[in-house]
Amino acid sequence: MIQTEKNMNPTLDILSSHRSVRQFKDKPVEESKFQAIVRTAQCASTSHNVQAYSIIRIRDKKTRKKIADLAGPQPWVEKAPIFLVFCADLTRLTIASEIHGIKPETGWAEQFVVGTVDTALVAQNLMVAAESLGLGGVFIGGIRNDPARVSNLLNIPDHAYPVFGMCLGYPDQAPDTKPRLPPALVLKEETFDSPARAEDLSDSPVLTPKENLDIYDKTTREYYATRDSNLKDQTWSRQMADFMGRVIRPQMKSFLEEKGFFLK
Numbered sequence: 354m355i356q357t358e359k360n361m362n363p364t365l366d367i368l369s370s371h372r373s374v375r376q377f378k379d380k381p382v383e384e385s386k387f388q389a390i391v392r393t394a395q396c397a398s399t400s401h402n403v404q405a406y407s408i409i410r411i412r413d414k415k416t417r418k419k420i421a422d423l424a425g426p427q428p429w430v431e432k433a434p435i436f437l438v439f440c441a442d443l444t445r446l447t448i449a450s451e452i453h454g455i456k457p458e459t460g461w462a463e464q465f466v467v468g469t470v471d472t473a474l475v476a477q478n479l480m481v482a483a484e485s486l487g488l489g490g491v492f493i494g495g496i497r498n499d500p501a502r503v504s505n506l507l508n509i510p511d512h513a514y515p516v517f518g519m520c521l522g523y524p525d526q527a528p529d530t531k532p533r534l535p536p537a538l539v540l541k542e543e544t545f546d547s548p549a550r551a552e553d554l555s556d557s558p559v560l561t562p563k564e565n566l567d568i569y570d571k572t573t574r575e576y577y578a579t580r581d582s583n584l585k586d587q588t589w590s591r592q593m594a595d596f597m598g599r600v601i602r603p604q605m606k607s608f609l610e611e612k613g614f615f616l617k
Contacts, residue, residue: 367484372530374489375429377522382434386486387521394479397471405468406475407442409507410435416506420518423502424495433520438496438503439476441468442513459512460616465609472516483521493518500608511613529580532572534589538565566590 391408399405411417414431420438421430430436443464450457480490496503496518503515537560540549560568570588577585609615 367481370530371480371484372489372528373491374524374526374528375491375520376524376526377429377433377489377520378525380434380523382488382522387435390479390482390486393482394475397474397478399471399474400467403446403467404471405441405443405446406472407440407513408475409438409440411438411507419506420496420503423499424493424518427493427495429491429520430493430518433490434522435520437519437521438507439472439516439519440509440513441465441472441516443468444510444512447512460613462615462617465614469516476517476519480519487523488521489524490519490521493520497602497605500605504612514609514612514614528582529576532569532576534569535565538562538569
């Protein structure tokens with residue numbers, strides 16, 4: 354658990370204890386509990402109250418198997434008690450416009466941003482709500498490996514697209530929480546190039562970004578070398594250099610354009 358001022362309340366405890374759970378007990382999630390989680394997730398912030406998302410719950414085993422293979426393979430997609438696909442969805446806005454005889458403007462980059470941000474916010478709310486009730490889960494970005502096939506499988510129309518999936522269930526593992534970047538690297542003061550004031554960073558020394566990254570690299574190397582599974586000798590900066598050194602999912606731009614996004 355990441356310490357946040359001695360974890361001042363249960364909400365901070367839940368948020369700072371987040372970890373990706375991929376192994377689940379053979380126990381169904383109570384339907385009333387799941388519905389409560391969804392309703393709570395919908396209380397997330399949303400731009401202009403557009404609520405530009407849809408959540409697809411997938412029970413069919415064959416569909417899950419196909420998505421699991423497309424995403425990795427990631428077998429937990431098949432095995433998790435609940436598997437969801439979160440879609441950025443502007444289709445309801447088009448219907449609302451038609452109700453009032455207004456020709457909808459579509460294809461603007463800002464609409465794509467709004468839909469994607471709204472989807473991420475509702476999904477994070479859903480994950481936290483689930484964890485507060487003893488569940489665990491993991492986000493599945495791998496569904497964007499082949500978003501067109503996922504869209505075809507799930508009949509996702511134009512002006513909507515699959516952003517990520519999520520597995521949920523009762524955890525059958527307790528992986529360590531992964532260390533995060535020091536606040537001194539992410540918290541700025543007034544402008545982008547001005548770090549937070551030294552007196553506000555009680556647990557972070559005032560160092561250059563490179564010095565802070567060197568410390569974080571040592572922390573992540575120790576984490577990977579001592580965690581319970583998948584031991585490896587790697588640092589955060591090495592991972593990010595590898596990530597930035599290759600083209601990832603180059604098909605996304607053309608796919609989004611075909612779906613009616615990102616045209617203007």
